[in-house]
Amino acid sequence: MTRNAVRILFSLTLPLILVALAMTAPANAQQAVRLQYKTSSPGATTAQAEPWFQLYNDGTTSIPLNQVKIRYYLTGTETYRFACSWAVVSCSTVTGQFVRQSGADQYLEVAFTSGTLAPGSNTGDMQLRFYRADWQNFTQSDDYSYGSQTTYGNWDKVTVYVNGQLAWGRPTGSDPTPTPTPTVTPPGSKGVLFDDFTYTNSADPRLSQRGWTVRSSSGGPGVPGATWSPSAITFPGGLLTLDSSTNGTASGTVQTELSTAARKFHEGTYAARVRFSDAPTSGPDGEHLVQTFFTITPLNFNLDPNYGELDFEYLPNGGWGEPGNILYTTSWETYQADPWQAVNTHTEERTSFNGWHDLVIQVSGGRIKYYVDGRLFADHGDIYYPETPMWIMFNQWFIDLQGGTTPRSYRQQVDWVFHSKNEVVSPTDVLSRVSAFRTAGTAFQDTVPNS
Numbered sequence: 001m002t003r004n005a006v007r008i009l010f011s012l013t014l015p016l017i018l019v020a021l022a023m024t025a026p027a028n029a030q031q032a033v034r035l036q037y038k039t040s041s042p043g044a045t046t047a048q049a050e051p052w053f054q055l056y057n058d059g060t061t062s063i064p065l066n067q068v069k070i071r072y073y074l075t076g077t078e079t080y081r082f083a084c085s086w087a088v089v090s091c092s093t094v095t096g097q098f099v100r101q102s103g104a105d106q107y108l109e110v111a112f113t114s115g116t117l118a119p120g121s122n123t124g125d126m127q128l129r130f131y132r133a134d135w136q137n138f139t140q141s142d143d144y145s146y147g148s149q150t151t152y153g154n155w156d157k158v159t160v161y162v163n164g165q166l167a168w169g170r171p172t173g174s175d176p177t178p179t180p181t182p183t184v185t186p187p188g189s190k191g192v193l194f195d196d197f198t199y200t201n202s203a204d205p206r207l208s209q210r211g212w213t214v215r216s217s218s219g220g221p222g223v224p225g226a227t228w229s230p231s232a233i234t235f236p237g238g239l240l241t242l243d244s245s246t247n248g249t250a251s252g253t254v255q256t257e258l259s260t261a262a263r264k265f266h267e268g269t270y271a272a273r274v275r276f277s278d279a280p281t282s283g284p285d286g287e288h289l290v291q292t293f294f295t296i297t298p299l300n301f302n303l304d305p306n307y308g309e310l311d312f313e314y315l316p317n318g319g320w321g322e323p324g325n326i327l328y329t330t331s332w333e334t335y336q337a338d339p340w341q342a343v344n345t346h347t348e349e350r351t352s353f354n355g356w357h358d359l360v361i362q363v364s365g366g367r368i369k370y371y372v373d374g375r376l377f378a379d380h381g382d383i384y385y386p387e388t389p390m391w392i393m394f395n396q397w398f399i400d401l402q403g404g405t406t407p408r409s410y411r412q413q414v415d416w417v418f419h420s421k422n423e424v425v426s427p428t429d430v431l432s433r434v435s436a437f438r439t440a441g442t443a444f445q446d447t448v449p450n451s
Contacts, residue, residue, distance in 0.1 A: 032058035033167040035070065037155035040127070042148040044141035048131035049074075050085075051145070053110070054152055055160065056122040065089070065112035065123075069161040071171070072108040074143035079133040081333075081343065081383065082108060088124030089115050092347050096128065097382035107145075113347065113379055133343075133383070189268070189423040191448035193392075194434070196416050197240040198443045202230040208261070210444055215257035215395070221290075222397035225250030232256045238415075239275075244396040245409035246287065252407075257395035264450050265295060266389045269425040270310075270361040273415035273434075274394075278316040278325060278354040283408025288319030288399040291412040293359050295390035302336035303343070308386030310368060312359050316352075316410075319399040326350045329370040329377055331384035347378035356415070360427045374427040392419065421448050 034056040041050035051072055057063055074080075082096030095111045108130060117123060132138055140146045145157045159169030199207055202214045214230040223246075232254050234241045242256035272293045279285055294311040309332035318324045330346040347370070360371040366385050370378040396412045416434055425433070437445070 033063070033068075033160050033162060034058055035155060035158055035160050035168050036152040037145075037147060037158055038149050038152045039147065040150070041129075041140075042150055045137050045139050047135070047137050048129050049140045049143075049146070050127070050129045051158070052128065052152075053126045053158070054122050054124060055117065055126075057117045057119055060119050062119060063117040063162060065093070065115035065117055067163045068112055068117075070110040071159045071161070071169075072110070072143075072145040073157070073159075073171075074106060074108065074140070074145065075104050076106070076138065076143075077104050078136075078138060079383065080106075080108070080130045081133055082110075082128070082130045082345075085127040085129055087126045087128075089126065092349065094126065094128070095345075095347075095379055095381075096130070098130075111379070113376065189420040189425075191421040192445060193265075193419040193448050194416065194437050194442065194445045196238055196438065196443040197235055197414065198238045199235040201235065202233040204235075206444075211261050211446060213259045213261045215259065221395075222255050222399070223250050223253050223401060226253035226255050226398065227251075228257055229254045233258060240394065240414035242291075242394065242396040242412045242414075243281070243409055244289070244398065244412075245283075245407060246398060246401060247407045248401055248404045250401070253398060253401065255395065255397040256412075257393060257397075259393040259395075260391050262450055263297065263389050263391050264448055265392055265419055265421070266386065267363045268419060268421045268423055269430065270295060270363070270392065271359065271418040271425075271427070271430045271434075272394070273356060273358050274312070275356045275413040275415070276314045276316065276327075276353050277411050278352055280408045281411045283406050284404065285408070286317055286402050287408060287410065288315065288317055288402065289396065289410050290315055290319070290399060291396050291410075292394060293414070294393055295361070295386070296393060297386070297388055297390050299335065303334045303341070305334055306388050307334040308332060308388060308390055309344075310361055310363070310386065310390070312361075312370070314353055315399075316354070322350070324350065325352045325354075327353045327372070327377075329380075331368050331380040333383045343383075345380050345384050347380070349377070358427060358431065360425075360430055362424050364422075364424045371427045392417065419448065 036054040038052050039050055080098050084091035084094045087094050093113045093115055097109050098106055099109055100106045156169045159171050160167050214233055215228040216230050232243045233256050244255050246253040274293050276291050291314045296309045297307055299307045311330040313328045316325050326348055328346050328348045330344050333343040335342045358373050362369040367381040394414055418430055418434055
């Protein structure tokens with residue numbers, strides 16, 4: 001071969017080499033990310049795919065995991081659901097959503113809410129899975145990212161993005177520009193609800209005039225046969241106060257709930273200042289109790305796809321198999337009661353949240369973001385995003401009864417509630433707006449339209 005021919009061949013192949021390097025080289029040489037993959041469900045057809053990942057930092061600088069996105073590419077127009085079975089970094093920090101591409105292509109995007117990957121370290125096992133929403137078997141052998149290997153090895157058919165830049169792997173299909181999922185903020189609020197809870201008692205006529213319902217009807221959640229008592233809701237010092245009590249029997253159990261009468265709240269920002277309590281106000285401790293701030297729609301039939309529910313739920317004494325205090329944020333797609341089947345995703349922290357907390361939920365652009373005292377606690381989305389308007393509620397109820405006849409009472413309090421329709425308001429700005437309402441002497445305002 002002549003020297004000129006070699007030069008021509010090199011000039012033709014060099015761009016291809018550079019493209020190949022760009023597809024696999026890290027976006028930042030100091031943050032050399034590498035992903036290993038295996039599966040615990042290697043069959044060509046399966047009831048659920050089970051991709052397991054280990055993420056390595058071969059670089060010299062730490063990587064905040066909330067800047068990392070992992071994409072697993074699959075084929076099919078079906079709706080899938082994601083779950084984390086177990087992870088060294090804790091499933092509570094791992095999220096998953098499915099993103100549609102062109103045609104039948106989509107990908108599972110795995111992200112993290114917290115954590116740091118130090119140089120020379122790895123995340124350890126992340127045992128993930130996904131399955132069809134209708135629980136039917138599906139073919140996974142035609143998915144781009146699928147591999148049948150059951151031992152870990154480097155795998156470039158799964159991509160990793162750091163700060164929106166490709167850091168590992170070879171994308172496939174019509175992969176959109178790899179930037180974090182945007183939050184869509186409409187230009188200005190479309191209505192505001194604010195209530196400082198300056199009422200005399202649960203029979204105050206202003207409650208119903210301002211769109212609140214104090215529950216007295218029987219039924220769930222909680223202990224079957226328990227009473228929902230309006231008289232157990234009071235407003236001392238302008239604080240919504242829910243006092244729930246029991247003597248160990250269903251007939252002697254009182255639960256409490258305050259709800260908006262209108263189902264008119266959908267996208268936007270929800271906030272409340274809530275006081276959770278670990279200890280009872282009287283009597284022995286130990287009851288499995290749920291203290292809440294949440295939004296909800298009716299379930300019109302089992303597995304109703306238009307059902308929606310966004311929860312802050314604090315269990316001061318555990319319950320649902322948990323031994324101690326735990327705070328859940330849970331986003332619901334749907335459920336059926338009998339036999340029980342829950343379709344939701346949740347994030348939790350196992351620690352005491354006794355005391356006052358500023359709780360914020362932002363619902364916008366396909367994402368549900370939960371904040372506690374200004375800190376991002378959870379980020380959910382995909383099928384769990386609410387489709388229809390919801391009520392706003394506070395309640396305090398017992399999961400079950402621990403026995404014993406000595407009466408005991410627990411208290412949850414709410415200082416204020418705020419909602420801005422179709423507007424994303426930061427936790428800091430929520431507090432500023434509440435302060436402005438109070439400075440102006442505004443105890444109540446509701447300009448949120450009914451439709």
